Amino acid sequence: MGGEPDREPGLGVGAVARRLGLAAATLRTWDRRYGMGPSGRSPGGHRRYTPEDVARLEAMQRLILEGAPPGEAALAARNEPPGAPRRPRGHGAGGNRVPVGEPPAGADAAEVRGLARAAMSLDVPAMVEAIRSAIARGGVVRAWDGLMVPVLAGIGRKHAVGGECVEVEHLLSTVVLGCLAEVPTPEQPLNVRPVVLACAPEEQHSLPLYALAAALAQAGVAASLLGARVPPDALAAAIRRTGPGAVFVWSQTAATGDPGWLAGLPGTRPMVRLLAGGPGWRQDRLPDSVRFVTSLSQAVTEILNGPAAP
Structure with missing residues (x-):
């Protein structure tokens, strides 16, 4: 107040935190401890x-x-001569750098790199801050496509090459899930008939379903999320009980992407709209009654424009 801190020499804690991809609280802890x-x-x-x-x-x-x-790292960093060459990071493909690749059009490359650094540091406050800010600024779909997916995919590639970063992937997935769950469900949903979201049988990758549920909530649509590894008879029972307007089924891996069982799901009057998404599906074998979607935004649009909407 009354000053121009951006013109003062040096950097404040917020600017340094953004530069390193850390939470400001982490820097204050490093200062104190x-x-x-x-x-x-x-x-x-x-x-x-x-x-x-x-x-x-x-x-x-x-x-x-x-x-x-951290204590040993701080001591070594204080004793490291200024301008000393950096030692190689880690081992394997890319050391501790996440191969996030080129972010999608419209994505903030610095934001993606910041989340990747925070994930590799296992810095939960910084991850939460980055994801919450992205959702608040651009909505769930944009934050998912432009921030969360590039970092998650980069960590997945790193694990596939060197078997590393299992703990990073699990922690980041947990943080993403928590941030998506914070999106409030609509008090007065637009949809009259329910929307049901489920994973294919034995499919354990359910995070995209939570992204879809959060994106639908922002669009005013309430959804019932059944989660991972939903057996065909359980999904059929849910359809009979609720009479949904739309059912979305996710398959992440080829092992769960045989769509033959989809044709056996019960219909309702009026007929349920059946959607499938994910890279695991054998698209050439999808029943004619199933609409395949290729993106989160398309899934939201299909559900909004289908019979689930008023």
Whole structure:
């Protein structure tokens, strides 16, 4: 208040946090516990991070990603000479960097890199902050396509090549799930008939269903999410009980993508709209009654324009 902090020398905690892909709370903890705080002062007396401070923080973060405990990483970073060459990160394909590739059109590349760094650091507050901000700014569909999917896919590629990052993938998936669950369900849904979301039998990758449920909620549509590994008879029972306007079934892997059982699902009057999505499906064998969708936005549009809508 009354000043222009952006013109003061050095960087504030928020700017450094964004640069490193960490939560500001993490930097304050590193300052309090390990003495890795700002050493500079602005003319107004505010603590500011100097370039040397930021270099030490980057070194500490790099060492933590390589497996060092935070205390040891802080000590080594303080003793590392300025301008010292960086040691190779980790091993395998790309060390501890996430191969996120080129973000989709319209995505914020810096935002994607920040979430990837936070995920590799297992920094839950920073991950939550990045995902919540993206959802609040652009909605679930844009945040899913432009931020969450690129990072999740990059971590998946890293695991496929070197068998690494299982803990990173699990933690990030948990954080994504929690953020999606925060999207409020509509108090007065647009849809008169229910919408049912389910995974194919034995399919355990249910995260895309939670993204669809959250995106539908933002669009004013309430959905019933049955989750992973839904047997055909259980889905059939849900259809008979609820008389849904739309049923969406997800298959992530080829092992769960045989669609022969879809033709045996019961119809209702008026007829249920059956949608399938995911890379696991054998599209050439989908029944004619099944509409295949290729994106989250298309799934939302199909459900909004189908008989589930008023």
